[in-house]
Amino acid sequence: MDELKKHYANGWDIQTVKTGDEIDLGGKTLRFYEAPMLHWPESMFTYYVEKEVLLPNDAFGQHYATEKRFADEVDQNILWKEAEKYYANILWPLSSMVQRKIEEVIKLGLPIKMIAPSHGLIWRKNPLEIVTKYLAWAKGERTSNKVVIAWDTMWQSTTKLARAIAEGVESEGITPLVMLIPHSDRSDIMGELLEAKGILVGSPTLHNDILPTLAPILSDFEVLKPKGKKAAAFGSYGWGGGAVKRIQESIERGKMEIVMEPFTVKWVPTDEELKGAFEFGRAFAKAVK
Numbered sequence: 001m002d003e004l005k006k007h008y009a010n011g012w013d014i015q016t017v018k019t020g021d022e023i024d025l026g027g028k029t030l031r032f033y034e035a036p037m038l039h040w041p042e043s044m045f046t047y048y049v050e051k052e053v054l055l056p057n058d059a060f061g062q063h064y065a066t067e068k069r070f071a072d073e074v075d076q077n078i079l080w081k082e083a084e085k086y087y088a089n090i091l092w093p094l095s096s097m098v099q100r101k102i103e104e105v106i107k108l109g110l111p112i113k114m115i116a117p118s119h120g121l122i123w124r125k126n127p128l129e130i131v132t133k134y135l136a137w138a139k140g141e142r143t144s145n146k147v148v149i150a151w152d153t154m155w156q157s158t159t160k161l162a163r164a165i166a167e168g169v170e171s172e173g174i175t176p177l178v179m180l181i182p183h184s185d186r187s188d189i190m191g192e193l194l195e196a197k198g199i200l201v202g203s204p205t206l207h208n209d210i211l212p213t214l215a216p217i218l219s220d221f222e223v224l225k226p227k228g229k230k231a232a233a234f235g236s237y238g239w240g241g242g243a244v245k246r247i248q249e250s251i252e253r254g255k256m257e258i259v260m261e262p263f264t265v266k267w268v269p270t271d272e273e274l275k276g277a278f279e280f281g282r283a284f285a286k287a288v289k
C-alpha cells in the first residue's frame with residue numbers, strides 16, 4: 001500500500017485485499033492469495049476463477065524477451081535455461097518460503113489451465129510442470145549430472161589448472177561445465193549452478209586477494225545462498241597466496257559445503273602439478289556423486 005502510494009498515486013482510493021478476497025469484474029472473478037516474499041513483501045497470486053488462470057506475479061517467470069506469448073511456442077532448451085536462471089537469481093534465497101507457498105497452493109486443489117507470470121512467457125501446455133520444478137529447486141533436488149568450473153586468470157596458469165581439473169571431473173562420468181568468468185554472465189553461472197552437483201572456483205592471487213572479476217560471483221554466493229551445493233577452490237599464486245582463502249570465505253557465507261582442501265600451485269604448474277589438478281577434479285567428482 002505504502003509502496004503503491006510512494007510510486008504512483010498518493011490520494012487514490014486504494015483498497016487492500018487479502019487471501020480469499022474476490023473482486024467481480026462483471027462475470028470475471030479475481031480471487032487473491034497472499035504470497036509474501038515471492039519475491040516482494042506484498043506479492044500476491046491472483047486466480048481468475050472462470051478461466052482457471054493463475055496470475056502468480058513474480059513466481060514461475062523468466063527474463064526472456066521474445067515475440068512469442070506462450071512457453072510452448074519457443075525453444076524449450078532456452079525456455080528452461082531462462083526459468084532456471086530466473087529462479088537462481090531471484091528466488092533461490094527465498095526457497096523455504098517458495099516451498100511452503102507452493103505446497104499450500106497445491107493443497108487448495110485449484111484447477112489450473114494456465115499460469116501467466118508477470119515476467120516472461122505464459123505456461124499453458126502442462127502448466128503444472130513449472131510448479132513441480134519450483135518445488136524441486138526449492139528443496140535442493142537436481143537432475144543434472146554436471147559440475148560448474150568458474151575461474152579467471154591473468155597469465156593462464158589458473159586456466160591450465162581449470163582444464164586439468166575438468167578432465168579429472170569428466171573421468172568420473174560427470175560433465176564439467178567450464179565457465180571462464182569474463183566470458184560468462186554472473187547470472188548464467190548461478191543459473192547453471194541451480195541444477196549442478198557443485199562448483200569449483202579458481203583465481204590467481206592479486207594483492208593477497210582474488211582477481212576483482214570474481215567479486216560479483218562471490219557476492220552472488222553470499223546473497224543467493226546456494227545452500228547444500230558442494231564446492232572447492234583452486235588457483236595459482238606467486239608467494240603468499242590468498243585468493244583461495246577469500247573464495248572459501250564466500251563459499252561458507254553462501255552456506256555451501258567445502259568438500260576438499262583448495263588446490264594451489266606456485267607460478268606456472270609443472271606436469272606433475274597438472275596431474276595433481278586432474279586428481280583434484282576426480283576426487284571432487286567422487287565427492288559430489
Ligand SMILES: Cc1cc2nc3c(=O)[nH]c(=O)nc-3n(C[C@H](O)[C@H](O)[C@H](O)COP(=O)(O)O)c2cc1C
Binds near residue numbers: 203237242
Ligand atoms: C599485480 C600483481 C599482484 C600480485 N600479487 C600477488 C600476491 O599478493 N600474492 C601472491 O602470492 N602472488 C601475487 N601475484 C602473482 C600471481 O598470483 C602469479 O603470477 C600467478 O601465477 C598468476 O596466475 P595466472 O597465470 O593464473 O594469472 C601477483 C601478480 C600480479 C601481476
